[in-house]
Amino acid sequence: MERIQLPDDVHPKIIQALLDMETDIKIEDVLDNEMILNMGPQHPATHGVLRLVLRLDGETVMACVPELGYLHRGYEKMAENMSYYEFIPHTDRLDYIAPMSNNVAWVLAVEKLAGIEAPPRAQYIRMMIAELARMASHLVAIGSLAMDVGALTIFLWTLREREKILDVWDILCGARFTNSYTRIGGVANDAQPEALAKVKWFIDQYEENIEEVEKLINTNRIFVDRMDGVGVISKEDAIQIGFTGPNLRASGAAFDLRRATPYLFYNEIDFEVPTYTQGDCLARYFLRVDETRESAKIIRQVLDKMPRGETILNSPKKVLPHKSEIYSSMEELIHDFMIVNFGINPPVGESYHAIENPKGELGFYFVSKGEGHPWKCKIRSPSMVNIQAIPLLVKGQMISDVVAIVGSIDPIMGEADK
Amino acid sequence: MNFKEIIPQKLKEKFPELDIEVSDFRNDLTLKFDKKFIRDVSFFLKEDEELQFNFCEDVTAIDWAVRKNRFTVVYHIFSMKHNFRLRLKCDVDESDLTIDTVSSVWKTANWLERETYDMYGVKFNNHPDLRRMYMPEEFEYHPLRKDFPLMGIPGSLSLPRK
Amino acid sequence: MGLEAKLKQEGFFATKLDAIIAWSRKNSVWPMPMGISCCAIEMMAVGDPKYDIARFGSEVMRFTPRQCDLMIVAGTVTYKMSHVVKKIYDQMPDPKWVIAMGACTSSGGMYRSYSVVQGIDQFLPVDIYLAGCPPRPDNLLNALIQIQEKIGRTKASDFQNKPLPELNVIQNN
Numbered sequence: 001m002e003r004i005q006l007p008d009d010v011h012p013k014i015i016q017a018l019l020d021m022e023t024d025i026k027i028e029d030v031l032d033n034e035m036i037l038n039m040g041p042q043h044p045a046t047h048g049v050l051r052l053v054l055r056l057d058g059e060t061v062m063a064c065v066p067e068l069g070y071l072h073r074g075y076e077k078m079a080e081n082m083s084y085y086e087f088i089p090h091t092d093r094l095d096y097i098a099p100m101s102n103n104v105a106w107v108l109a110v111e112k113l114a115g116i117e118a119p120p121r122a123q124y125i126r127m128m129i130a131e132l133a134r135m136a137s138h139l140v141a142i143g144s145l146a147m148d149v150g151a152l153t154i155f156l157w158t159l160r161e162r163e164k165i166l167d168v169w170d171i172l173c174g175a176r177f178t179n180s181y182t183r184i185g186g187v188a189n190d191a192q193p194e195a196l197a198k199v200k201w202f203i204d205q206y207e208e209n210i211e212e213v214e215k216l217i218n219t220n221r222i223f224v225d226r227m228d229g230v231g232v233i234s235k236e237d238a239i240q241i242g243f244t245g246p247n248l249r250a251s252g253a254a255f256d257l258r259r260a261t262p263y264l265f266y267n268e269i270d271f272e273v274p275t276y277t278q279g280d281c282l283a284r285y286f287l288r289v290d291e292t293r294e295s296a297k298i299i300r301q302v303l304d305k306m307p308r309g310e311t312i313l314n315s316p317k318k319v320l321p322h323k324s325e326i327y328s329s330m331e332e333l334i335h336d337f338m339i340v341n342f343g344i345n346p347p348v349g350e351s352y353h354a355i356e357n358p359k360g361e362l363g364f365y366f367v368s369k370g371e372g373h374p375w376k377c378k379i380r381s382p383s384m385v386n387i388q389a390i391p392l393l394v395k396g397q398m399i400s401d402v403v404a405i406v407g408s409i410d411p412i413m414g415e416a417d418k
Numbered sequence: 419m420n421f422k423e424i425i426p427q428k429l430k431e432k433f434p435e436l437d438i439e440v441s442d443f444r445n446d447l448t449l450k451f452d453k454k455f456i457r458d459v460s461f462f463l464k465e466d467e468e469l470q471f472n473f474c475e476d477v478t479a480i481d482w483a484v485r486k487n488r489f490t491v492v493y494h495i496f497s498m499k500h501n502f503r504l505r506l507k508c509d510v511d512e513s514d515l516t517i518d519t520v521s522s523v524w525k526t527a528n529w530l531e532r533e534t535y536d537m538y539g540v541k542f543n544n545h546p547d548l549r550r551m552y553m554p555e556e557f558e559y560h561p562l563r564k565d566f567p568l569m570g571i572p573g574s575l576s577l578p579r580k
Numbered sequence: 581m582g583l584e585a586k587l588k589q590e591g592f593f594a595t596k597l598d599a600i601i602a603w604s605r606k607n608s609v610w611p612m613p614m615g616i617s618c619c620a621i622e623m624m625a626v627g628d629p630k631y632d633i634a635r636f637g638s639e640v641m642r643f644t645p646r647q648c649d650l651m652i653v654a655g656t657v658t659y660k661m662s663h664v665v666k667k668i669y670d671q672m673p674d675p676k677w678v679i680a681m682g683a684c685t686s687s688g689g690m691y692r693s694y695s696v697v698q699g700i701d702q703f704l705p706v707d708i709y710l711a712g713c714p715p716r717p718d719n720l721l722n723a724l725i726q727i728q729e730k731i732g733r734t735k736a737s738d739f740q741n742k743p744l745p746e747l748n749v750i751q752n753n
Contacts, residue, residue, distance in 0.1 A: 011555045011689040017547050041664050047617055048662060050554070069552035071617055074568075076537070077561060081568055089690065096618035112444055143676040159628040166625075177714060178618060239472055239498070242526030253498070260501040281753075302667065322585030330429060349443040352494055352505065366496070367480055378478045380494075412526045414617050441632050554660050554694070561694055570694025575659035578666035 010038060010053055014065055018055050021063035021391070025040055039402070041070045047144065048413030050387065058147045059387060059398050064141040064391045065095035068384070071417040079377035083343035084110045087319070092178040093118060093413045094379065097132035097140050098358050100169070102184040109262060109353035109364035110184050114346040116318055122186035123264045128199065128302045129181065129262075130355075131209075131295040135206075137358035138246075138288040138295075142213070145285060145407035149226050151217055161209055164202050164384070171195045184344065185319030186312030200303060203296050210292060227281040231405035234279060241392060243362030243383040247254040250287045253280035257356040268305070288410075298362050318344045318411075341370015352380075359383050359410060383416035421502055422447055427468070432462055452493070453508035457518045459504065463504070464523055467497055471495045471504060474524035477531055479510075479538045483564040488512045489540055493520070493527075510540055519545040537562035598735045604655065605649075605675070606731035607637040609724070610650035613667060616655025619682040622656045622714040631717040632727070643669055645671040649726060652720075653704070656684040658695045666703055677738045679723050681708045683713045 018036065030277035038074040041049040055063045075094070079087050093104040106128045111117060118126070125339040143158035166176045172195045173181040173188060181188050216225045231327050233243070233276050235252040248255055256273045257265040275291040276283035313319050320339055321332040347369045355364030360382025393409075394402050426440050426449070436459070451459070463471040464578040476494040487509040497501050510517055519542040521528040529551065531542045536551040539560040550557065557574060559566055611633075613623050626633045627641060642648050643670045657665055669678070680700055683689035686709040688698030689701045700706060707730065 013555055017549065020547075027747075041661065042643075042668055049664075059433070060494065067686055069550075069554070070658060070664070071697050072552040072658055072660070073658060073691045074695050077566075078691070078693055096621060132514045154631055157580070158629070159624070163628065163630050176716065177622065239517050240525045242474065243522075255498055259469055260498070261503070266734055349541065350448075350505075351446060352476075352503070354717070361475065363476065363494075364578065365476065365492070376480050378476065380476045384533075385526055544693060566694070568693055575695065576663075578663050578696065578703050580705070 008194055010036065014053055014067060017407060017411045018063055018065050019056075021065070030096055035059070037399075040092045043119075047411055050406070050411065050413055052390070052402065052406075054394075054399070054402070055069050056399070060368050061394045061397055061399065061402060063375070063384070064127070064394050068387070068413070068417050071413045073418070075379060075418045078376055079374060081373060081375060083372045084346075084374070085343070086121060088182070089180045092180055094381065094416055095137070095357060095359060095383070096178065096365040097412060098137035099178050100129040100227045101133040101137070101182060101355070102144075102362065103180060104130045104264075105184045105355045105357065105362045106364060107184050108355060109351070109366065110344075112353045113366050113368060114284075114318055114344060114350070116183070116185060116313060116315055117361045118313055119310050120265070120307050120399070121190075122311045122313075124302055125187050126182060127264050127266070127269075128299055128306075129169075131298050131302070132165055132168065132199070134358045135292045136162050136294045137354055138292045139165075139290055141358075141407075141410040142285065145281075145404070145410070146217060146223070147409040148403050151220070151223060154213055154217060157209070157213055161190040161206065166362065168198050168202065171198060182414075183312065183320065184316060186310075196306075198305060199299065203299055203303075206296055207254050207293070210289065216290065217251040220243060224282065225381065226400075227285060227359070227408070230401045231408060232278070232280045232365050233389065235277075237392065238279065238389075241381070241389045243360070244292060244382055244385070245357065246284060246287050247360065247386055247389075249273065250276045250283040257354060257361055261352075261354070263355060264289055269298055269301050271301075284410075287394045345370060345372055354380065356380060357382055359412060360386060362415075379415075379418055381415040381418060383413070384418075387416055389412050421504075425449070425463075428464070428466070428469070429459065430517060431496060433458065440514055446503065448505040450507040450509075453510060453517045456491075456493075456506070456508050457520060460493070460495075460507070460520045460523045467496060470499045471497045472492070472524075473498055474520070474526045474530075475503070476572070477520075477527050477534055479534050479540050481538060481562065486511065489515070489538060491534070491540060495524075515539060516541045516543055518543050536560070539556065539563065567580050582587055582664050587715075598737075600639075601736045602732050602734050604747040605734075606728040609638055609650050609677075609728065609731070610648045611638050611641055611650045611652050611724075612668075613641050613647055614645070614651055614653045614655075614668065616653070616657065617684075619654035619684070622720065623652060623681070623719055626701075626717040626720050630753065631643060631721065633721065633724070634673065636721065636728070645669075646673065648672060650676060650679065652679045652681050653685045656680040656689065657697045657700050659697060660695070661702055662697050662700075665700070669704055674742060675731075675734070677707045677722075677727055678704055679708045679727065680721070681710045681713055681720065683711060685709075686711065689713060693737060 003266045021251050037054045037056050039052040042049045051067040053065045054061050091102040094102045137164045139158040143155040169179055170176045173179045199271045222390035233251050238251040240246050253273045254273055276287055325332040326336045346368050348365045352365040353360045363380035365378040369375045393405050423486050426438055436455055441448045463469055473496040475496050489510040491508050493506040533551040536538055553573045680686050685700045688696055708723045712719055
């Protein structure tokens with residue numbers, strides 16, 4: 001039986017939520033023609049499939065209800081059905097602009113649950129790739145924010161820089177993008193000298209390229225006017241609504257998980273945590289540019305300090321042995337079989353570990369019943385909580401400001417929808 | 419500051435009839451108590467001068483797939499002043515699948531509770547806007563429950579005609 | 581086009597006209613990027629200076645379906661999103677082609693779960709299936725060249741007198 005229905009009309013519950021929202025905007029010359037506008041899931045400026053249903057009076061936004069779920073792929077349910085090792089490629093696709101960062105977060109959380117620790121060289125390599133991922137993510141954020149506001153050249157320039165980072169990852173592990181490079185107990189293979197040399201070359205030439213970008217738009221009247229004073233959020237509101245990452249630091253709270261709960265070897269590296277107090281879109285943009293500079297500084301120190309040694313832990317019950325040993329020795333073959341088929345079997349209990357993702361705080365909460373796959377896995381994604389603040393930020397602004405605000409918060413829907 | 423002793427002590431002073439189970443695994447402090455205290459305990463933990471747990475990181479639920487106390491609602495909260503993380507757990511039974519909301523204490527919990535409702539079916543009392551988060555509104559099931567199959571139930575979601 | 585309708589037979593003039601029309605269609609394929617998730621980033625990379633797509637004739641990636649002829653579905657399509665994709669496909673004018681980019685659109689990819697459509701050919705006619713997770717930008721350019729060859733073999737009479745699609749009809753599965 002066929003039924004003709006308009007399947008993606010706005011659901012009545014959303015209309016109800018939109019009309020119920022408190023709005024204390026006072027407009028002098030009320031046009032008396034409110035309308036409901038759908039900035040639908042397919043839109044060039046919404047950074048993925050985010051749907052914003054706006055209630056407008058003329059061009060001023062009175063209220064906004066974001067709707068997520070267009071990219072909900074069922075990660076948490078799948079994680080309950082596969083072992084900890086099998087889920088590593090899935091973590092790449094969470095925040096797909098900085099995939100290495102998610103890999104590092106997952107293996108750190110599993111290692112905390114299992115009670116093992118990777119050797120020092122692996123930890124330094126993980127720090128290096130996490131900071132490269134941060135630079136890649138912020139470059140795309142800056143580029144697409146500038147493109148949304150109108151400066152198209154910046155997008156091509158920052159993508160050109162990002163291509164160099166992708167070349168580094170290509171040499172390091174074979175895949176440009178969505179590379180599942182980290183393993184439980186270390187990293188998949190050692191960093192080749194060509195890769196390290198290329199990283200050094202990239203860092204050395206990065207400073208002048210980012211300065212070119214800054215010279216073009218930092219004092220541009222149109223760019224500054226479109227972003228200055230737009231989407232302001234105060235420090236208390238930011239902490240209350242759950243902002244983390246660059247969005248929080250642009251509102252004045254100097255909170256960085258690398259300093260607050262240090263992981264890997266961040267307490268031995270000297271870096272600053274840039275903070276701005278204005279809390280508007282321009283501050284978030286400046287903060288991201290500054291953070292890329294700090295990341296370059298961190299990578300330089302990591303390259304100097306990287307120790308020699310092995311890159312994967314030698315713990316047979318929990319870490320996959322090397323392929324060459326599997327083919328030649330009986331013990332390693334048995335361990336490989338057990339780990340691949342039954343999993344690493346961490347002890348019964350639960351644990352939560354979070355790292356500083358380029359978007360905010362990415363955390364994994366595991367409940368383990370002693371089996372090879374988790375009983376429950378929760379992904380605390382920063383983008384979902386960041387999008388929660390959009391209704392607060394767009395009240396009273398114009399429609400074109402909505403585009404700038406969404407761009408400056410920088411959500412990634414793969415993470416927000418899980 | 420040794421939070422592992424201070425927090426249960428302070429909670430005992432403020433709420434004498436509260437019965438807390440304290441556990442500490444992998445350096446994470448966990449407190450488990452009855453669900454009717456959750457709003458008062460959260461308010462106290464946030465407003466207390468010494469503790470100041472002003473940041474709510476995560477709200478989720480666990481489905482144990484047993485007959486009694488099938489679900490457990492889990493809260494992760496963080497104190498930016500002391501850089502300390504705390505976990506609160508409350509059991510919810512299937513016969514009375516409701517719990518008080520903490521979105522009046524921390525606004526972050528608004529969408530996180532909506533997600534828990536969507537995935538597990540736990541209803542939150544006095545929540546300002548309890549709708550589904552990820553699945554379409556017409557969907558009748560709760561996906562993350564242990565009795566929902568991984569490939570879904572055929573016919574529960576619609577596709578357009580080719 | 582009245583001229584083609586008059587020249588229905590396969591004569592020298594008709595085939596030459598077909599060849600000219602096919603040549604002009606294939607060298608100016610404007611893609612409509614249906615960028616949903618990770619493959620969209622590789623699609624953006626195809627547009628950047630290293631793997632320039634503009635040199636193949638796809639000068640602009642218009643985000644409005646009314647001006648495009650190729651829809652590149654890049655990213656995992658869920659049941660909730662499938663209605664939106666179909667609606668946009670219906671809005672594109674004929675002739676139109678579809679590239680299913682990546683493993684997720686070809687067959688559901690690595691997501692065997694309750695909310696992912698296991699292959700977009702369940703509700704869209706697909707011309708090229710592109711393998712990879714995500715496929716490298718060179719791979720996408722290869723697919724574009726194959727679509728251009730496919731367009732080069734079409735005749736102008738293929739696209740006349742097509743029935744109008746029925747809009748917004750739900751499958752019962």
